[in-house]
Amino acid sequence: MDKKPIILTVDDDAQVLNAIDRDLRAEFRQHYRILRAASGEEALETLRELLGREEEVALILADQRMPGLEGVELLAEARSLFPDAKRVLLTAYADTEAAIRAINNARLDHYLMKPWDPPQQLLYPTLHDLLGAWRATHRPRYKGVRLVGFQWSPLSHDLKDFLAGYMVAYQWLDFETNPDAQALLSAKNLAAVDLPVVVLEDGTAMAKPTATEVATRIGLTTQATQELYDVVVIGAGPSGLAAAVYGASEGLKTLIIERQTPGGQAGTSSRIENYLGFPTGLSGAELAHRAWAQAVRLGAEFLAPREVTELCVQDGYKVLTLSDGSTVRTRAVVLTTGVSYRTLDVPGMHHLSGAGVYYGAARTEARSCDEQDVYIVGGGNSAGQAAMYLATYARRVGIVIRGENLAASMSAYLIEQIAHTPNIEILPFTEVAEVCGQDHLEAVVLKSRGELRQVPARALFVFIGAKPSTEWVCQTVLCDAKGFLLTGRDLVTDPRYATAWKHTREPYLLETCVPGVFAAGDSRAGAMARVASAVGEGSMAIKFVHQYLDE
Numbered sequence: 443m444d445k446k447p448i449i450l451t452v453d454d455d456a457q458v459l460n461a462i463d464r465d466l467r468a469e470f471r472q473h474y475r476i477l478r479a480a481s482g483e484e485a486l487e488t489l490r491e492l493l494g495r496e497e498e499v500a501l502i503l504a505d506q507r508m509p510g511l512e513g514v515e516l517l518a519e520a521r522s523l524f525p526d527a528k529r530v531l532l533t534a535y536a537d538t539e540a541a542i543r544a545i546n547n548a549r550l551d552h553y554l555m556k557p558w559d560p561p562q563q564l565l566y567p568t569l570h571d572l573l574g575a576w577r578a579t580h581r582p583r584y585k586g587v588r589l590v591g592f593q594w595s596p597l598s599h600d601l602k603d604f605l606a607g608y609m610v611a612y613q614w615l616d617f618e619t620n621p622d623a624q625a626l627l628s629a630k631n632l633a634a635v636d637l638p639v640v641v642l643e644d645g646t647a648m649a650k651p652t653a654t655e656v657a658t659r660i661g662l663t664t665q666a667t668q669e670l671y672d673v674v675v676i677g678a679g680p681s682g683l684a685a686a687v688y689g690a691s692e693g694l695k696t697l698i699i700e701r702q703t704p705g706g707q708a709g710t711s712s713r714i715e716n717y718l719g720f721p722t723g724l725s726g727a728e729l730a731h732r733a734w735a736q737a738v739r740l741g742a743e744f745l746a747p748r749e750v751t752e753l754c755v756q757d758g759y760k761v762l763t764l765s766d767g768s769t770v771r772t773r774a775v776v777l778t779t780g781v782s783y784r785t786l787d788v789p790g791m792h793h794l795s796g797a798g799v800y801y802g803a804a805r806t807e808a809r810s811c812d813e814q815d816v817y818i819v820g821g822g823n824s825a826g827q828a829a830m831y832l833a834t835y836a837r838r839v840g841i842v843i844r845g846e847n848l849a850a851s852m853s854a855y856l857i858e859q860i861a862h863t864p865n866i867e868i869l870p871f872t873e874v875a876e877v878c879g880q881d882h883l884e885a886v887v888l889k890s891r892g893e894l895r896q897v898p899a900r901a902l903f904v905f906i907g908a909k910p911s912t913e914w915v916c917q918t919v920l921c922d923a924k925g926f927l928l929t930g931r932d933l934v935t936d937p938r939y940a941t942a943w944k945h946t947r948e949p950y951l952l953e954t955c956v957p958g959v960f961a962a963g964d965s966r967a968g969a970m971a972r973v974a975s976a977v978g979e980g981s982m983a984i985k986f987v988h989q990y991l992d993e
Contacts, residue, residue, distance in 0.1 A: 446475045447500040447576075448492065452485040452516065453532065454508045458556070462503065462532070465561045470569070474500060482511025489523045493629045496583055496645050499524040500576045501569065503554075506533040517550055526580055528572040530554060587612040587660070590623045591638030593810060594882035596796025597650065598638040602806040604653045604747070607703025609731050610660055614806075653702075653747045663745055666770045671697045671743075673987050674762060674772040675980075676750050677911075679706025680973050681963030682778030683733035684980030689776075690742035692984060694991075697770065698742055699762075701749035705730030706780040707908075707964070708973050710803035711824060712831030715855060717973055727805075729973070753918050755956060774987045777915065777927060777954070777961040778980060781908035786819060790877035798883025799902045803828040811836045811900045817886055819874055820905030821848045826856035828903055829866050836900070839866045842888065846870050877902060910965040919954040919961075926967035929954055950986040952979065958990045 449466055453459040459478055466476045479485035485504065492499055502520050506513035517529040531553040542553070551572055558565040587605065591598030593616050605612045615623035617637055632639055636649035640656055648655060658664050675685045678700035689696035703709060711726035738744055752763040753775065762770045783801045785791065791799060800807060803824065808831060816836045818825050821843040833839050847870060848857050860866050875894060876887035886899040910925045920928045920942055928936055930951040933943070942955040952960045962979035964971055969979065
């Protein structure tokens with residue numbers, strides 16, 4: 443339940459304080475909380491506590507003649523804590539001249555004379571006018587998660603991507619440009635060295651939190667709840683989510699583990715327009731979260747963000763070791779670890795990664811590119827979808843490709859859309875030779891036909907090639923020379939098959955060299971890099987899991 447705004451009344455005379463408190467409650471308690479303080483010092487302490495709890499103060503009514511801190515002094519100091527609150531001085535007739543001067547000097551909003559009887563004539567009309575003016579200009583505090591950080595901080599970028607990946611609504615506050623960010627940090631007794639800071643809906647502030655710490659606080663499951671699962675799916679891309687949906691719907695005790703955010707590479711796509719059943723297209727994040735919600739509704743358990751670092755077989759069961767040292771036991775495993783973009787090895791890339799240089803779409807940074815020049819490296823569908831999305835914000839989007847055109851690697855519908863978008867430019871026979879900047883990207887050096895030229899750039903988005911995310915498992919299951927997982931017939935034809943396969947039957951179509959360990963999606967050798975095929979493979983894998991469990 444939202445808390446009501448506060449009216450604070452201050453007077454050292456108990457009789458007067460009781461009287462004003464009584465009259466304020468009689469008229470305003472339906473819409474405001476009435477608080478009281480018996481001195482200026484007590485009132486300041488109360489205001490500091492309210493600021494720390496991020497409560498809203500609408501009006502402060504203080505008596506002028508108080509020992510210690512007088513009313514005018516209190517109201518002047520209160521302005522630094524709650525600059526939008528209306529401030530009213532309660533004064534006797536003898537202090538009228540001082541009250542009038544205070545309106546100008548201390549920038550008070552009004553003064554009221556004692557006594558104020560009847561309040562219906564001498565108190566309420568003035569306060570109603572002041573409170574009405576406060577409501578008209580007051581901006582209510584954002585109620586959700588807030589992230590305070592530096593625009594060019596890789597840590598801030600990672601948290602933005604994490605929250606967006608789980609579709610957690612949040613407000614971004616740039617510490618260097620947003621005064622609300624600095625005020626919020628002060629209210630939480632934090633400083634710039636504590637950034638990035640995540641402030642939760644209940645007001646709790648987390649300084650430099652890890653994704654796992656944030657996940658725990660926003661309600662994600664970070665620890666397995668069962669001693670043994672029928673199937674564990676590793677990776678929550680389209681294939682992994684499909685496997686989780688079909689596994690859970692068919693009665694298997696199913697766990698899906700994701701090290702980052704749902705959707706994999708597809709989850710970063712701003713618009714997938716060739717997925718069956720969605721004639722107007724949908725974003726990768728929307729598709730991922732529909733599938734995630736579907737899997738959870740059907741009974742799958744979702745563990746994130748957690749990374750699996752080792753797979754071994756003990757007494758026929760598969761034991762998975764997580765990065766925190768905990769283990770998960772399961773009867774079968776489906777590896778849907780997907781792929782990641784290859785790094786661009788040019789001067790400056792490592793230094794500026796996360797500070798203007800991004801791998802993948804980085805949709806959370808699109809708005810910061812407003813009316814700026816940005817560049818995309820790569821000519822695949824993901825690059826094309828990112829270009830279309832960024833063109834909504836950026837002044838100019840340059841697509842850097844080594845070849846002559848996009849026809850060899852991009853779908854025709856995207857090529858046509860790009861051709862009709864005036865602020866997207868294709869840069870053929872071109873590559874990035876260097877990225878430049880101190881604490882963030884400022885320029886990109888492009889090389890075309892042997893010539894170098896430096897161009898200003900707000901951001902660089904890299905979509906070059908794909909490497910399978912299988913490094914941790916290649917010691918356990920067979921992979922090809924590029925690290926893709928061998929399954930089925932590809933496994934049987936591999937020279938290492940005879941010594942690696944220890945079962946009387948041949949491996950199932952999506953089975954690796956370890957019986958009961960299956961692979962699906964982009965990390966599988968021979969897979970087609972399309973969302974629909976990944977979903978199909980994930981659902982097919984569950985059929986083979988059933989066959990394996992029935993043995």
